[in-house]
Amino acid sequence: MNCSSRTGVTRPDRGGGPDLFTPTRLPAAPVQLILALLVLTATTTISAAERQLTDDHRYKRDPVFLDANTLIYVVQARPEQLQLVRRDLKSGKQRPVHKDETRSELEPAVSPDGRFLAFLQSRSAASVGMVIEDTRQQTTAEIPPASGFAGMRSPSFSHDGKRVLYVFAEGGRQKVFSCNTSAGDRKVLVDASGICNWPSVSRDGRMLLYGSTRDGNYEIYRASALDGSSPQRLTHHRAQDVRPRFSPDGRRVVFVSNRDGNREIYVMGADGSGVTRVTEHPERDDYPTWHPDGKRIVYVAERKGGFDLRMRDLP
Amino acid sequence: MSEVGGYEKLAGMINVGQFRSRTCGGPTRRAFLKLGASLPLVFGRPDLLSAVETGSGPRAKSVLVVWLWGAPSHLDTFDPKPDAPSEYRGPFSTIATRTPGVRFTDLLPRIASISDRFALARSHVSTQSGHPDGGTVALTGFHEKPGPVQPNFGAIVARHRGRDGDLPPFLSVGRGIIQDSVRIVEGYGGGTFGKAWDPFQVVVKNDGSVDLPALDLLEGITPGRISDRRSLLKQIDVGRRRLAAAGIDDWERTYQMAYGLLANPSAREAFDVTRESESTRQRYGYTHFGQSALVARRLIEARVPFVQLNWSQTVEAITPNFDFGWDTHIYNFEMLMDRHCPLLDRVLPELMNDLQERGLLEETLVVVMSEFGRTPKINPRAARDHWPQCYFSLWSGAGVPTGGTIGESDRLGEHPLTSPITPLMVGTTISELAGMTTQDRAGLNVLPGGTLIDELF
Numbered sequence: 220m221n222c223s224s225r226t227g228v229t230r231p232d233r234g235g236g237p238d239l240f241t242p243t244r245l246p247a248a249p250v251q252l253i254l255a256l257l258v259l260t261a262t263t264t265i266s267a268a269e270r271q272l273t274d275d276h277r278y279k280r281d282p283v284f285l286d287a288n289t290l291i292y293v294v295q296a297r298p299e300q301l302q303l304v305r306r307d308l309k310s311g312k313q314r315p316v317h318k319d320e321t322r323s324e325l326e327p328a329v330s331p332d333g334r335f336l337a338f339l340q341s342r343s344a345a346s347v348g349m350v351i352e353d354t355r356q357q358t359t360a361e362i363p364p365a366s367g368f369a370g371m372r373s374p375s376f377s378h379d380g381k382r383v384l385y386v387f388a389e390g391g392r393q394k395v396f397s398c399n400t401s402a403g404d405r406k407v408l409v410d411a412s413g414i415c416n417w418p419s420v421s422r423d424g425r426m427l428l429y430g431s432t433r434d435g436n437y438e439i440y441r442a443s444a445l446d447g448s449s450p451q452r453l454t455h456h457r458a459q460d461v462r463p464r465f466s467p468d469g470r471r472v473v474f475v476s477n478r479d480g481n482r483e484i485y486v487m488g489a490d491g492s493g494v495t496r497v498t499e500h501p502e503r504d505d506y507p508t509w510h511p512d513g514k515r516i517v518y519v520a521e522r523k524g525g526f527d528l529r530m531r532d533l534p
Numbered sequence: 535m536s537e538v539g540g541y542e543k544l545a546g547m548i549n550v551g552q553f554r555s556r557t558c559g560g561p562t563r564r565a566f567l568k569l570g571a572s573l574p575l576v577f578g579r580p581d582l583l584s585a586v587e588t589g590s591g592p593r594a595k596s597v598l599v600v601w602l603w604g605a606p607s608h609l610d611t612f613d614p615k616p617d618a619p620s621e622y623r624g625p626f627s628t629i630a631t632r633t634p635g636v637r638f639t640d641l642l643p644r645i646a647s648i649s650d651r652f653a654l655a656r657s658h659v660s661t662q663s664g665h666p667d668g669g670t671v672a673l674t675g676f677h678e679k680p681g682p683v684q685p686n687f688g689a690i691v692a693r694h695r696g697r698d699g700d701l702p703p704f705l706s707v708g709r710g711i712i713q714d715s716v717r718i719v720e721g722y723g724g725g726t727f728g729k730a731w732d733p734f735q736v737v738v739k740n741d742g743s744v745d746l747p748a749l750d751l752l753e754g755i756t757p758g759r760i761s762d763r764r765s766l767l768k769q770i771d772v773g774r775r776r777l778a779a780a781g782i783d784d785w786e787r788t789y790q791m792a793y794g795l796l797a798n799p800s801a802r803e804a805f806d807v808t809r810e811s812e813s814t815r816q817r818y819g820y821t822h823f824g825q826s827a828l829v830a831r832r833l834i835e836a837r838v839p840f841v842q843l844n845w846s847q848t849v850e851a852i853t854p855n856f857d858f859g860w861d862t863h864i865y866n867f868e869m870l871m872d873r874h875c876p877l878l879d880r881v882l883p884e885l886m887n888d889l890q891e892r893g894l895l896e897e898t899l900v901v902v903m904s905e906f907g908r909t910p911k912i913n914p915r916a917a918r919d920h921w922p923q924c925y926f927s928l929w930s931g932a933g934v935p936t937g938g939t940i941g942e943s944d945r946l947g948e949h950p951l952t953s954p955i956t957p958l959m960v961g962t963t964i965s966e967l968a969g970m971t972t973q974d975r976a977g978l979n980v981l982p983g984g985t986l987i988d989e990l991f
Contacts, residue, residue, distance in 0.1 A: 276820050277740070280872065298709060298740070298822050298857040322854040344715050344853045345863040368863035369915055370852070388864075388916035391621060414625055414867060414916050432625040457627045458640060459871065477640060482876070503876060524819035524880075 268532040272308065272517065276525025280506050281326050282518070287511050291316060291327045291336070292519075292528065301325045303338060306528075324350075326373055330380035331422075335400055337374035337383050349374055349385055351400055360402035373417050377444070378424035384408065386416050395429055395447065409447040417462050420444045421469040426489070428463045428472060439463045439474055441489070453491030462506065465489065467513040473497075475505050484518055486533060497531065592969025594899035594932035596834045597691055598889075599842045599964075600827075600882070601673075603712050604665070604849035604859030605925070607908035607918045609947045610870050612926045613656045614639045615910070618946050622910050625867050633937050641875035644883040650937040651886055652900070652930035653990065657941025657950030660906045660922035660957060665714040665849045665861065668905035668922060670721030673842075675958035675981055678720045685725035687961045688733055688840035690980050691968045695839040700801035706733035707830045708844030709822065709857060710747070715850055726979075733842060736833075742807040742815060742825035804836035805829060817884045822857070823877055827885045834889065834898050839968070845878075860904065866917035886930060899932035899967050903960065910947040924949050927960070929990055932967050940989045955987055963987045 273279070278295035285291050288308045296302035296315075301323040306313035316336070317324065323341040330336075336352045342363070347370030349362045362385075364370055372393075374385045382397045395409035395418045409415050413432035420427055427444040430437050434452065437459040442450040454460040458478035465472060473486050479496065482503040487494040498504035503521040510517065510530065520529045607624075609615055614628045614637060628637035631649035638646045662668040667678050674684040685693070692703035706712075712719045724731030737745040803809060807828050818824040823845055830843040848856035851869050862869050882902065889895040907925030908918035924943050930936060941952040962984030965975060975981045 278821060278873075295740075299855045323852065341852055341854050344850055345861070347852060347864065367915075368917075370864045372865070372868065388914065390914050391912050391916055393916040413620060416868070432620075435620075435625075436627045437625050459626065461871070477643075480643060505872075521819075521876075523816040524821075524824060525816075 270530045271520075272306070272528040272530055273313075274527060276527060279519045279526045279528060282506060282508050282528055283327050283329055284508065284511055284517070285329050285333055285336075290517060290528070291329065293325045293327070299323075303327055328374040328376055328383070330376040330400075331378065332380050335376065335380060335383075337376070337385075339371060339374070344368070345370070347371060349383075349402070351383055351402055353400070360400065362398065362402045362405070375417075375419050377420050378422050384418040384420065384427075386418065388414075395427075409442065409450075411450075417464075419464045421465045421489075422467055423469055426465070426469065428465055430461050430463060437461050439472070439491075441491075451491075453487070454494075464507065464509060466509050467511060473507045473509060473516055475507065484516070497533065592967065593897070594964075594967040594969070595897040596838060596894075597688070597840045597899045597901070597964055597968050598830060598834055598931075599688070599840075600885075600900065600902040601708075601712070601842055601844045602860050602878075602902065602904040603669070603845050603847075604851060604861035605668070605904045605906045605908055605920060606860045606874070607862065607866060607870065608656070608921075608924065608926045608943070609908070609910055610639055610866065610918075611642060611875065612638055612654055612928070613943055613947055615945065615947050618910070621912055622946050624912065626871075633939065636939060639875075641870060642879045644879045648883050648886055651890070651895075652902075652928045652936050653934055653938055653940055655927045655929065655940040655955055655987070656924075656943050657952050657955050658903075658907075658925045658927055658957075658960075659950060659954040660925070663906065663920045663922045665905060665920075666717055666719045668920075669712060669719035672721075672903065672905040672957045672960070673719070674721040674725060675956075675961040675984060676721075683720040683725045685727045685731060685980060686721055686723055686733070686842075687964050688842055689724045689727050689731040690961070690965055690975075690978065691840045691970070693727055693731055693978060694965070694968070694970050694974055698837070700798035701804060701833070701836055701838050702734035703839045704731070704733045704842075705736050705833055705838055705840070706842045706844065707736045707738060707826050707833070708842075709737055709847035710735055711847070712844055713848055714861075715848065715853060715856065736805065736829060738822060738826040738829050740820055740822050740825060742820075742828065744805045744807075744829060746805070801836070804832050804838075807832065814888070819877070819880050819884075821877060821881075824881045824884075827881045831885060831888050831894075834894055835892065862908065862917055863913070863919055864915050864917045866908070889931065895931040897932060899934070899964065900928075900930040901960070901964060902928035907947075921948075927955075934967070934990045938989075940987065958984045959987050963990055966991075 280293045282290050282292035290306045291303060293301050294304050303316035303324045304313050305316050325339050327336060327338040334355050336354055338350055339347050340350050342348050345368035346364040348364045349371040351360045362371060372386045374383050376383055382399055384395060384397045386393050386395055392412060393414040394407055395415050396405055397408050398405040411431055411433040415429055415431045418427060418429045425444055427442045427447060429440055431440050436457060438452055439454045439460050440450045440452055442448060456478050458476055460474055460476045463472050463474040470489055471486050472489055475482055476485050482505050483499060484497040484504050484507045485494055486497055505519050507516045507518040515530055515532050517528055517530045519526055610624050610626055615623050616628050626639040626641055629640045629643060629646055631638055631646040633649040660668055660671055662671045670678045670683060673686045676684040688704040695703055697703050711722050723733055735747050737747060807815060807825060810828060818828045826843055830841050833841050846857045846859040849859040849861040850856040851859055851862045852865060860874060889898055906920055906922035909921045913919050924947055941950055941955060944951050962981050963986050966986055
């Protein structure tokens with residue numbers, strides 16, 4: 220795959236958008252007061268189409284559905300630890316996925332049948348391994364960190380749950396790999412210049428979605444899930460377009476972009492058409508994941524200095 | 535307030551207590567002592583720590599060093615190189631700032647919007663590429679070896695100023711003495727001045743609650759013991775032995791500082807972020823760094839001469855049991871995009887706005903700095919390693935010229951194109967703006983040979 224040159228800030232901005240910064244101040248007190256009143260009067264419901272799922276305000280990231288009623292996500296349990304937690308959406312109860320674990324674990328992924336859980340685990344200084352847990356057999360497989368400072372990133376499962384996609388950097392190129400659920404049979408799927416990240420396979424197993432900096436900054440690409448061939452660039456904006464995920468029916472893509480000044484959530488067609496902004500707030504909205512019904516997303520909303528999960532209906 | 539040592543005067547009554555309370559702010563333990571006028575007779579002369587004469591008023595009545603421990607990538611933050619080859623420039627786009635001709639990466643939109651309030655220095659160099667050594671050089675101006683380790687810039691300013699009131703003159707706000715996975719940074723404290731000039735550690739939690747480890751010295755003191763002189767003296771001996779075991783020879787100063795801090799309600803209030811409005815606390819954000827910055831602002835407001843606000847206690851960006859510093863040998867771009875830059879971009883503008891709106895910025899020098907930068911060339915793991923040959927700092931307040939740049943790096947961000955700024959120059963400049971003269975420095979036998987960053991005067 221070719222590496223096209225980046226022209227930085229002088230490149231024509233095909234996507235438009237502001238060249239300058241966003242306003243500096245976060246919502247002023249009166250606005251926050253109004254928001255607080257809205258939250259109070261509606262309990263955890265932000266609007267008819269949105270529901271707040273957590274209220275502890277701790278730093279969070281990486282939500283993913285285990286099933287329609289269960290979320291797994293990452294919370295900063297201690298200043299030194301990112302912890303995987305599991306939350307029952309009906310009861311609101313949550314508990315650590317690995318109760319006695321003291322190391323940071325992040326970026327969970329769940330196989331379509333819910334049997335396997337893949338995640339990253341901090342092992343030693345700047346050294347992060349990938350663990351694939353068979354929750355049915357109560358066994359684990361892993362790709363240990365490579366020597367020196369190294370780590371895998373962004374695990375996700377193939378449509379049939381038989382392979383785990385992940386990214387790993389070598390020679391300055393961060394590539395997309397895949398392995399089986401025993402962490403064997405490792406293969407390179409995408410080897411492009413720059414940094415690839417966030418691989419996601421469509422439910423029918425045909426298409427691969429990922430982010431890449433091959434054209435200069437983070438953009439979203441679609442390619443054959445079989446071998447990473449025929450990449451098509453779906454976004455064209457000098458801002459960062461990151462964290463793409465196929466909807467369950469494969470027709471839409473949710474992603475995150477700072478194209479409007481700060482990090483917000485967008486959806487578009489699987490071919491890159493019809494980009495629509497979903498969230499709009501001076502603070503950050505990030506880490507979207509599809510509900511299994513394909514009609515809603517859950518994401519991390521930074522509000523009033525805290526971080527909580529929200530679920531929002533999509534039109 | 536009593537005239538005696540600044541302690542609260544209670545007409546001879548000794549009212550000493552301890553409590554553990556409030557998880558949402560303020561000291562959380564051993565945080566309440568009211569001492570009578572007799573105590574200074576026990577603990578030493580009340581004027582022992584009176585302020586040193588500082589002559590005409592300094593431009594910076596207070597100094598706030600925002601210490602980005604672990605070394606942020608200069609290319610991915612304040613000194614991007616969008617025209618560099620792909621193996622250098624990184625994945626981020628750049629945005630305009632309020633400083634003509636200066637662009638930051640798009641990770642820092644809020645800071646870009648206040649760039650007219652600080653000067654950006656882009657030509658720093660250091661001689662140490664390891665964290666503890668680099669940290670010592672950056673914070674003292676000199677290498678750890680051969681010793682002795684020189685005093686932290688904060689200790690120098692604190693000693694020059696002396697103590698005025700019941701707050702210690704040098705406070706370190708964060709999670710404790712800065713370190714890497716192997717050892718602490720020797721230059722964190724008093725150095726040749728002795729441990730008595732170490733910073734008073736202020737440990738802040740995400741919710742803004744504060745712990746003051748030095749108050750462990752007071753562990754075990756109860757009203758009953760205080761009222762019994764023999765028991766009190768016995769307890770003092772315990773405290774003295776604790777200090778001696780910790781290598782602190784200036785028992786009297788340290789002990790008195792702890793008592794003075796706790797005895798004075800207004801001094802205690804400086805640590806209590808629950809006195810801030812909820813909207814203020816929210817604007818800083820309920821993160822460790824956010825609430826630490828708010829505590830730091832309160833300490834500046836209380837006219838503490840020198841506050842070091844630490845991003846983290848440890849350098850490592852992702853390592854078991856370490857608290858996510860800027861040392862991004864792996865995941866550089868992801869960590870900066872996901873966590874570090876959004877957090878910095880929230881907190882730093884709030885801190886600067888807050889200082890300005892309260893009229894504190896005119897007399898407070900704010901320096902945002904680290905021990906070095908990171909490799910301009912992206913490493914094999916698609917991240918960046920240590921790079922002491924070129925890095926950045928931000929300077930604001932105390933009348934320094936803002937809205938411009940100091941120095942320039944080359945087209946790849948590898949080396950300064952202009953005269954390099956050394957850590958010794960940083961320390962000399964901080965001390966000068968804080969009111970010290972060459973003679974003052976010579977008198978304390980510190981920062982020999984240091985020159986000023988002329989553009990800041």
